[in-house]
Every structure is written in structure tokens, then in C-alpha cells.
Amino acid sequence: MAAAPCSVREAKQILLAAAELARVTAVEVAAAMVAGTLGIPMPVRIERALRRSLEAARAPRHPGAVQTIGILPSRLRTEEVLSRLRGCQARLAAAPTDPGTLRAMDDVAYTLCVLMGRPSTHQAVLAAEEHLSAAAD
Known part of the structure; x- marks a missing residue:
């Protein structure tokens, strides 16, 4: 869990996978890790x-797939934050150097990234739009 931020369950899976790859017991892998400290x-x-087990645990399950968050936000909250982002984009188009608008844009972009569990604003917008379109179906 210290080597890769994860849950106890995920850490156990990584440990067991490493043991299988190395053809040793999980106890031996754990002992080697403790000795390493x-x-x-x-x-x-x-x-x-x-190392291979950690890389496999961090990689998306399918090639090219984007990892998703476990619990999606409500449709209403997603719409609200996405609307605020688009409002900031419109205000920035009118006044690109306005410090208040720049701060508001940074704030709402960060909020959307956290809300959708994505590392970039572009990915968060795509995920939000996908979430909203899936909820409408």
C-alpha cells in the first residue's frame, strides 16, 4: 500500500500476483519488501x-481504456458544474485577461476534474458529457 496508493484488497492482489510471477510464496514477497525498507x-x-504486478495494477483493464471513478456524481451536480464551466468559457472569450474569470475557470475546471475523477479538464468534460447522455437514455 505504501508502494502504490491502493486499498488493502488491491495491495493483497498485487502481492499475490508478484508471488505467482516470482514463483515464491506471498510471505516471501512480503518479507523481501520489509527487508527492503x-x-x-x-x-x-x-x-x-x-514491479510488473504494480504496473499491471496501474494499467487500464483494456488497451486504450480510460479508468473510471467508482461512484458517479448525480446528474444534477454534473449538469451544474458543466454549465458553470461553459459559462466561464464564454466569459473568458469576452475578457481573456480578467483575473476573476481566470480564477473562476480554474476553480470550476478543478471541480469538474475531481467530480469526474479525471486528470485533465478535457477528459473530465468528455466524461461529464458521456455521463449526462447515458443518464438521458
């Missing part, structure tokens, strides 16, 4: 297996 080098085979 004490400055004792981890066996190369275990280190490689652990």
Missing part, C-alpha cells in the same frame, strides 16, 4: 515480479 536488497526475481 531496512536497506537489505530485494532479490532481483522478486523485485521484477513486484
Whole structure:
């Protein structure tokens, strides 16, 4: 869990996958990890297996897929934040150097990214639009 921020369940899966790849027990992988924190080098085979397991856990499940958040926000909240973002975009088009509008745009873009669980505004807008269109169906 310290090597990759994740839940206990995910950490256990990573540990078990590494053990399987290294052809050792999960206890041996855990012991090597603990020894590593004490400055004792981890066996190369275990280190490689652990690295591969971590990379697999971080990768999207399907090639090209974007990881999604677990719980989607309400449709109403998504519409509200997306509308605020579009309002800021319109105000920025009229006054691109207005400090208040720039701050408002940064705030609403950040809010949308957090709300939709996406790292960029563009991805968050796409996810919000997809969420709203799926909710309308």
C-alpha cells in the first residue's frame, strides 16, 4: 500500500500476483519488501515480479481504456458544474485577461476534474458529457 496508493484488497492482489510471477510464496514477497525498507536488497526475481504486478495494477483493464471513478456524481451536480464551466468559457472569450474569470475557470475546471475523477479538464468534460447522455437514455 505504501508502494502504490491502493486499498488493502488491491495491495493483497498485487502481492499475490508478484508471488505467482516470482514463483515464491506471498510471505516471501512480503518479507523481501520489509527487508527492503531496512536497506537489505530485494532479490532481483522478486523485485521484477513486484514491479510488473504494480504496473499491471496501474494499467487500464483494456488497451486504450480510460479508468473510471467508482461512484458517479448525480446528474444534477454534473449538469451544474458543466454549465458553470461553459459559462466561464464564454466569459473568458469576452475578457481573456480578467483575473476573476481566470480564477473562476480554474476553480470550476478543478471541480469538474475531481467530480469526474479525471486528470485533465478535457477528459473530465468528455466524461461529464458521456455521463449526462447515458443518464438521458
